[in-house]
Amino acid sequence: MNGAQSLIRTLVGQGVDTCFMNPGTSEMHFVAALDDVPEMHSVLALFEGVATGAADGYSRIAGRAAATLLHLGPGLGNGLANLHNARRAGSPVLNIVGDHATSHRRFDAQLQSDIETVARNVSTFVRTTETTASLGTDARDALAAAYGPPGSVATLILPADVSWSEGGVVAEPAGKLAMAPGRGSMPATSVMESAAAALRSGERCALFIGGRACSGPMLDAVADLAAATGAELLSETFPARIERGAGRPPVERLGYLAEFAKMRLDGVRHLILLDAKSPVSFFAYPGKPSDLVPDGCTVHAVTGPDEDLTAAVNALSDLIGVVAGCAMRQEVGRPDLPSGPLTSQTVCQALGALLPEGAIVSDEGNTSGLFAPGATAGGPPHDWLTLTGGAIGQGLPVAVGASVAARDRRVIALEADGSALYTIQSWWTMAREGLDVTTIILNNHSYAVLNMELDRVGVGGPGPRAREMLDLGRPDIDFVHLANGLGLHAARAETTERFNDELARSFATPGPSVVEAVVPGLL
């Protein structure tokens, strides 16, 4: 058994059976070994940012790690932005980065670079495997690190000769790897007691949830806690995955705009963090505070991502005496199918009217997607995946990975024109894999968010050359052509009626398709 075979067998033995890849020469033995271990499912991407974002999306939905296969330092670099998002999402991702053979290093051939230094930007674990015999255990260690808690990115650098040489050894699992919320160290009793005291105090409290608190039984439990105490239930602005829709506890996401977020929190006396960080402004703005916690508000950091959330919420609920199942539930309710001029608002309304049961929304709609959460709140139960790290180009790759993890569900990529262009190659992988992904392109021909940000950072009256740098017209980008070029069916809508029809058709048709909505600029 060569190294590559031992690596893939080790991964499969530990439950990692999906690898998103863009391989080169140094990874050819890994590729060849795919035929020896049919349990490993390999998905080809045309660009590494697609592979890494897909691994993140897979992990968010499957609740377990995916692997990537990348080609030396430049391949890792191309994947870095979406690994940054995965890091912020707490997704377990294992990168396997091929490298030159160990004997080749000293020649400093063209593709050589310091891979470890790049990897450190996003990884909690970085190791270069030096011998074939240790590859299996190195992979096991990397996976253990990726599972954390918290979930994280681990990077294993694999020299070509380590991969091709005989002498591979499959490593036995050290234990069961899972992303269950009941993992990690126990939070301090004193913090839980002070949080419980605050919740009983009658003062205005908010539970601020993130990470593992936004889905599954933990979401129900925190919602019960909120209902029992009258606390508000808020989530971080960009949760990795939040379960929502009719019958589920409604959670309000804190807004992106610091001005509004600050206003929203005004008057809250106790902010109780459950798998969330204290809220801060996304960017800094001249003369404005970064910290969004209002004056006079006490922050109770009950659990971070490396602590046992289940134990913490149970303990808090016991201290308060919460009755399970008391939480408010979102009522059923959809908007009507819209009519009139096509705007970002009618696009979102149509999405709300037509949202399929069990959908997964990969949300990178930016400014134009602002109305989408409201329009879908009372729709059938669904998952919402957000831009955790702020590195745009996430939406389409995450949709790929989410769909690979849940092939029986409809995935909707809600995309802005500017951000779609970073990783547009995702569409080809959707077509190749026959994924049931609907991409909605909100095309306003601009980096609209930056037009808004120019003003917010204090640039008054930008000149024509500055505005030119935010303008995506001249030439206009035609997403129907782009989708067709990558093998997908696509349609353009310039009226609301046409958009409604095309969206319904996409939802009803197996496989991927694209609906481009031509909408006016900023809101």
Add this chain to the structure above:
Amino acid sequence: MNGAQSLIRTLVGQGVDTCFMNPGTSEMHFVAALDDVPEMHSVLALFEGVATGAADGYSRIAGRAAATLLHLGPGLGNGLANLHNARRAGSPVLNIVGDHATSHRRFDAQLQSDIETVARNVSTFVRTTETTASLGTDARDALAAAYGPPGSVATLILPADVSWSEGGVVAEPAGKLAMAPGRGSMPATSVMESAAAALRSGERCALFIGGRACSGPMLDAVADLAAATGAELLSETFPARIERGAGRPPVERLGYLAEFAKMRLDGVRHLILLDAKSPVSFFAYPGKPSDLVPDGCTVHAVTGPDEDLTAAVNALSDLIGVVAGCAMRQEVGRPDLPSGPLTSQTVCQALGALLPEGAIVSDEGNTSGLFAPGATAGGPPHDWLTLTGGAIGQGLPVAVGASVAARDRRVIALEADGSALYTIQSWWTMAREGLDVTTIILNNHSYAVLNMELDRVGVGGPGPRAREMLDLGRPDIDFVHLANGLGLHAARAETTERFNDELARSFATPGPSVVEAVVPGLL
């Protein structure tokens, strides 16, 4: 004057007047300042890899540094692969990477990451500017580092508040910045003397040239040296820029395939390096040596990229007594316009038949482009730019930058289907800027080079799952649609006659266009 204004004025004052950018919120003050300093020319890219590759291409043709403007760690990550190529090309490139305001760092907001660690992979200079007053001098220091010698990538990290605050100071140039070959330390006399002795010995010698030796007066001088001594004149496999065509000294590039390169060098007793590294295999292969220098051959490392090439070649020529102008010159000669079935060979033949005077070829044709150098050798004088660092996705961005640097010349991007897809967003920038770039897509529906490499790394009879990872069909990619989607005219050729016509039409038409050639797989 705020920091951003002082930065741009400092750059312009030192001859850096072109910035390729993909900005975000933290760079808005830089963008706003473009209207205050009209001497700075800004070019928008839809993806950072386009911006960094364009800076490299600009630098190779203009012979001076370009700047990039990138958005935090993820933006730098997206640009990393082409910065790797720029590093290997010895191109002076100054990255300006926006970061959060200094006061915002401690909050670890979503987009925060360790930018410096990523930058170190490609940069000889990395600095985070901490005060507005020091921004000008930091930029001057960064530029000085970028100019070297050798030319290199320098990265200046610019916190948003340093950019927006008042108190900027324009730094005066410390000296003239230029990429002239007569810069750097003097090579050791003993090495030059032993090289001269070898050249006079009557034993078989080869001059192995790279970097600055491949163009301008230095190319003439090394060719004279070769002619006077009977030495063979070879260049590194992937020179950043090589001048060629009728009337210029013919230089043979050492082949990519280690087997053939080794064979080519067999019998050479002295290899004299002029701004080149000793030849090594691109990748390592099981049981094959990485070092391509034959047994019994002495390597004379006369100059590296940080040494004075002009002085070295002059000294060598004096020691030998070379008569200037004795070099052989390439004769005029073009292939006839081809006919018959369209293959990669007829595509290259048509390129040779039609190559415009003064063209610049950005070559990322990989396997299918193999015949291009031969077909163009006797064409009108032109520049050839190669994949210096082996990180694919370089060809189209480098074509963008080369064209911005030389708007009066026709640029030809010779592209393979697989590599074009990494940075396809380049086409939009070509359209926006109205660049005279012809892209030839050699579409063989596969990562053909990897099919070859599978065999070379010793994988015999790959299985269907391995082959699937190298196959770009299913769905086929339609480059005409992709080009149209990004605002370019495009045509597909499935016959040689059609290809000839479309290529001629593209050369005769101002602005960018794409000709897709559907060719059979591997050669």
